[in-house]
Amino acid sequence: MKRSEAIRRAVGQFPTPEPPADLTARIMARLQRAERQRRRIEALFTGTCAAACVAAFAAVARWTFAQVGEETAGTPPLPKESGWGWPQFEISLPTFPAEDAAQWKAWVLLAAMGFVLLAADLLIRRRIASLRK
Amino acid sequence: MQTEEQELIRRILHGETALYAELANRYERMIFALVARIVGRREEAEEVTQDVFLKAFRQLGGFAGRSSFQTWLYRIACNTAVSHARRAQPRSLEIDxxxxxxxxxxxxxxxxxxxxxxxxxxxxxxxxxxxxxxxxxxxxxxxxxxxxxxxxxxxxxxxxxxxxxxxxxxxxxxxxxxxxxxxxxx
Incomplete structure (x- = not known):
C-alpha cells in the first residue's frame, strides 16, 4: 500500500493541540465519581431485591403454615417426645396421614420458594455484572 | 514493557484502581492527539478522551492480551471518537x-x-x-x-x-x- 507524502503533510497541517496538564487527574476524578455512583446503584438494587426476597419468603411461609393449620385442625396432637436421645434406626414404610401430607405440601412449597429465590439471586448477580460493564 | 504493563493491568483488576492513573498518564497524549484529529475541536476532544479512558477502565477485564494494550486502547478511542463525530456531524460527504x-x-x-x-x-x-x-x-x-x-x-x-x-x-x-x-x- 502506497503512502502519500502530500496527505501526510496535509494531515500534519491540522493544529495538534496539547492535552491539558491535569487530564489524568480529571480522568481519575471522573472514574472515582462513576465508581461511587455504580456502587450506590448496586447497593440500592441489591438492598431492594433482598428486602423483596425476605418479604416474599415470609409471606409464603406464613401462608403455607396457615394452610397446614387449617388442614390439620381436629386431628389428635402428636405424642410428646420424652427428651433428647440417640436417633432410632427403624425402617418402616412411609405413611401419609392428613398431618404428614399437609406438612409435606408445606415443605415442597418452601423448597419451591427456595428455588425461586435462587433464580432471583442468579438474575440479580447477572444484572450487577451487566451494570459493571 | 508488555509484561510490566500486564502486571499493572493485573493489579488494577485486583482492586488497585489508583494505578490506572499511570496507564492514563502514559497514553493520554497519543489518544488525545488521535481523538482531536477525528472530532476536530479541542474541548470535545478533552471530553471524548476522558470517555475513552473511562470505557477502557470498565472493559479492562475483557482485555485478553491478543493485541498490545496500545492497539486495544486505540480501538476504543477510534470507536468512541467516530461515534461522537457522527452524532455531531451526521451528514456525510457525497461523491459520485x-x-x-x-x-x-x-x-x-x-x-x-x-x-x-x-x-x-x-x-x-x-x-x-x-x-x-x-x-x-x-x-x-x-x-x-x-x-x-x-x-x-x-x-x-x-x-x-x-x-x-x-x-x-x-x-x-x-x-x-x-x-x-x-x-x-x-
Whole structure:
C-alpha cells in the first residue's frame, strides 16, 4: 500500500493541540465519581431485591403454615417426645396421614420458594455484572 | 514493557484502581492527539478522551492480551471518537460513485506533485476535514502516524483488504475534492 507524502503533510497541517496538564487527574476524578455512583446503584438494587426476597419468603411461609393449620385442625396432637436421645434406626414404610401430607405440601412449597429465590439471586448477580460493564 | 504493563493491568483488576492513573498518564497524549484529529475541536476532544479512558477502565477485564494494550486502547478511542463525530456531524460527504470507480490510479498519483504547492496542500487539509469520521481516522492512522495496514485493520476492526480498499477510495475522494475546489475557484 502506497503512502502519500502530500496527505501526510496535509494531515500534519491540522493544529495538534496539547492535552491539558491535569487530564489524568480529571480522568481519575471522573472514574472515582462513576465508581461511587455504580456502587450506590448496586447497593440500592441489591438492598431492594433482598428486602423483596425476605418479604416474599415470609409471606409464603406464613401462608403455607396457615394452610397446614387449617388442614390439620381436629386431628389428635402428636405424642410428646420424652427428651433428647440417640436417633432410632427403624425402617418402616412411609405413611401419609392428613398431618404428614399437609406438612409435606408445606415443605415442597418452601423448597419451591427456595428455588425461586435462587433464580432471583442468579438474575440479580447477572444484572450487577451487566451494570459493571 | 508488555509484561510490566500486564502486571499493572493485573493489579488494577485486583482492586488497585489508583494505578490506572499511570496507564492514563502514559497514553493520554497519543489518544488525545488521535481523538482531536477525528472530532476536530479541542474541548470535545478533552471530553471524548476522558470517555475513552473511562470505557477502557470498565472493559479492562475483557482485555485478553491478543493485541498490545496500545492497539486495544486505540480501538476504543477510534470507536468512541467516530461515534461522537457522527452524532455531531451526521451528514456525510457525497461523491459520485461512478467517478470514484473510473478514475485511473495515474491521475491520483498527481497528488504527490502537490507537496510543492502550499495552496494545494491547504485545499487537501480542508478536504481531509470534510471526510467521514472513519475515513479521517484511517487517514490519521495510516498516513500521519504511519501505522501498517495490519495495525489499521486491528484498530478499526476491519479486514486488511477492506482497509486497503478504503484507503484507495479515500485517496481518490481527496483528489476529486481538491480538483473540484480548484475548478470552482478558477
Amino acid at each position: 460513485e461512478r467517478r470514484l470507480a473510473v478514475l485511473p490510479d495515474k491521475e491520483t498519483d498527481r497528488l504527490e506533485e502537490w507537496t510543492a504547492h502550499q495552496e494545494r496542500l491547504d485545499a487537501l487539509t480542508q478536504a481531509i476535514g470534510r471526510l467521514d469520521p472513519e475515513e479521517r481516522a484511517l487517514v490519521t492512522l495510516f498516513y500521519y502516524e504511519e501505522r501498517s495496514v495490519a495495525e489499521c485493520a486491528a484498530i478499526s476492526a476491519l479486514t486488511e483488504s477492506n482497509v486497503k480498499v478504503r484507503l484507495h477510495r479515500i485517496r481518490i475522494k481527496l483528489y476529486l475534492l481538491v480538483t473540484a475546489q480548484s475548478d470552482e475557484t478558477k
